[in-house]
Amino acid sequence: MTAAVAVALVAKGLAEAGLEQPRREARQLLSSLGGPDGILRADEVLEEGLLQRYLTAGRRRARREPFAYVVGYREFWGLDIAVGPGVLIPRPETEGLVERALALAPDGARVVDLCTGSGAVALAVASSRADLGVDATDISTRALDVAARNVATLGLASRVRLHAGDLWGALPARTHGHYLVCTCNPPYVEARELGTLEPEVRDWEPRLALVPPGGWLRLYTRLARGAMSWLAPGGWLVAEVGARQGDAVAGILCGAGLCDVRQERDLSGQPRYVRGRRPT
Ligand SMILES: C[S@@+](CC[C@H](N)C(=O)[O-])C[C@H]1O[C@@H](n2cnc3c(N)ncnc32)[C@H](O)[C@@H]1O
Structure with a gap:
């Protein structure tokens, strides 16, 4: 999955959870996990381990767990x-x-x-x-x-x-x-x-x-x-x-x-x- 697709997926979950800036947070979440920038390197394919960590982090944030707890x-x-x-x-x-x-x-x-x-x-x-x-x-x-x-x-x-x-x-x-x-x-x-x-x-x-x-x-x-x-x-x-x-x-x-x-x-x-x- 590319960075752009993963960011869109996570952002959708964050929007459904009522967060005000879902795309921005989704991109920040990816880069704070060491992933590529969701705009500048949108076509980069995420390595499987990173993708799973990112999706897990996205689910945690969608439960309104604070961003700082999710990234640590x-x-x-x-x-x-x-x-x-x-x-x-x-x-x-x-x-x-x-x-x-x-x-x-x-x-x-x-x-x-x-x-x-x-x-x-x-x-x-x-x-x-x-x-x-x-x-x-x-x-x-x-x-x-x-x-x-x-x-x-x-x-x-x-x-x-x-x-x-x-x-x-x-x-x-x-x-x-x-x-x-x-x-x-x-x-x-x-x-x-x-x-x-x-x-x-x-x-x-x-x-x-x-x-x-x-x-x-x-x-x-x-x-x-x-x-x-x-x-x-x-x-x-x-x-x-x-x-x-x-x-x-x-x-x-x-x-x-x-x-x-x-x-x-x-x-x-x-x-x-x-x-x-x-x-x-
Ligand atoms: C508002 S937080 C502040 C934490 C940190 N100083 C900061 O600004 O990020 C208040 C802290 O006080 C601690 N606390 C609550 N009652 C206390 C008490 N009676 N004596 C000492 N610490 C207490 C809590 O465990 C918590 O860590």
């Missing part, structure tokens, strides 16, 4: 981050946490990334600055397994350490009060909003990565209270927030005693990050 990775901060069921797919707007952490971290600082998932933020920070050491935590051992794979693949094991556990409680006691920057993209979806999300998110991404069991207000409150003792004096907390949560989260950070609290927007103009620092 997502690009984040220029890095190929391995992902799969059990771990959240890093989103482009989360790169804003990385930018802020890099801008706020003094030379040789110790950074912590809470709720690290695939490790995307921690790895982006560590890969950008050789002077920084990063601790990264998650409550999900499944997510940490994926993060560990990413740490190894990117050769960052000497500077990124993973810890399993609940928020700050995952960290070794000896690091208490030492962190100069904390990044966190916690689960912040409300349970009642889950049904409004796209099937790729609602049906495939882990619920623990989306909806915090005790609600997002409680989670940000625990995050901010912990920051008051786990951060070094003058250290920064930078958290990602959901739509319409910025004011409440800023209030939580102020209420916990953090100073210089402010909200910042992502590239699409949405309020997306709240930061504050532990007073010196």
Whole structure:
């Protein structure tokens, strides 16, 4: 079967599944499996093994499994981050946490990334600055397994350490009060909003990565209270927030005693990050 025919077949399945750009995705799927470009090399006959892998991938995507799970990775901060069921797919707007952490971290600082998932933020920070050491935590051992794979693949094991556990409680006691920057993209979806999300998110991404069991207000409150003792004096907390949560989260950070609290927007103009620092 030629690339053009295979792409048309997969695109038909994706269109029937309701995807908005079925031909484009079908071509991307083929090239991400190492196959030929479906337009420039349309007449190329696909080798049988590749064809079968491609058709299988097409069927998975037609069940609305996220593209990144089907191909096994997502690009984040220029890095190929391995992902799969059990771990959240890093989103482009989360790169804003990385930018802020890099801008706020003094030379040789110790950074912590809470709720690290695939490790995307921690790895982006560590890969950008050789002077920084990063601790990264998650409550999900499944997510940490994926993060560990990413740490190894990117050769960052000497500077990124993973810890399993609940928020700050995952960290070794000896690091208490030492962190100069904390990044966190916690689960912040409300349970009642889950049904409004796209099937790729609602049906495939882990619920623990989306909806915090005790609600997002409680989670940000625990995050901010912990920051008051786990951060070094003058250290920064930078958290990602959901739509319409910025004011409440800023209030939580102020209420916990953090100073210089402010909200910042992502590239699409949405309020997306709240930061504050532990007073010196
Ligand atoms: C929204 S995902 C963020 C993943 C990653 N930081 C990113 O931006 O791609 C939230 C992560 O928090 C983890 N998580 C949920 N509750 C937690 C808790 N109480 N303590 C630590 N991690 C938690 C989930 O397992 C999930 O990996």
